[in-house]
Amino acid sequence: MVMYRVRVDPGLCKGCLLCVYICNKRGGGVLRRSGVETLLGGFLPECRGECIGCRWCERLCPDFAITVEEVGD
Ligand code: SF4
Ligand code: SF4
Numbered sequence: 001m002v003m004y005r006v007r008v009d010p011g012l013c014k015g016c017l018l019c020v021y022i023c024n025k026r027g028g029g030v031l032r033r034s035g036v037e038t039l040l041g042g043f044l045p046e047c048r049g050e051c052i053g054c055r056w057c058e059r060l061c062p063d064f065a066i067t068v069e070e071v072g073d
Helices: 016-027 056-060
Strands: 003-008 031-037 043-047 067-070
Touching: 003 043, 016 031, 016 056, 056 067
Parallel strands: none
Antiparallel strands: 003 067, 031 043
16 A cells, blocks of 8 residues: 655745645645744644645645655555
């Protein structure tokens, strides 16, 4: 079974949380706001659960800060 890993680049992410919005609206509902601040004073997203690999977050991130990778099977 293919699984997915979500990576956020803290050097690119401004913390707008658009990815969290779309993950909960159209994706697997696994992205949440973390407690880690970004350089611009927002908060990094984090994946809490099993990502379904829909890539909505990756496509909508304005800063190309989030990537979804297939891992193992
Ligand atoms: S990963 Fe992209 S969409 Fe998500 S909070 Fe960071 S900048 Fe915004
Ligand atoms: S790929 Fe889909 S399910 Fe996985 S974190 Fe992004 S929006 Fe959520």
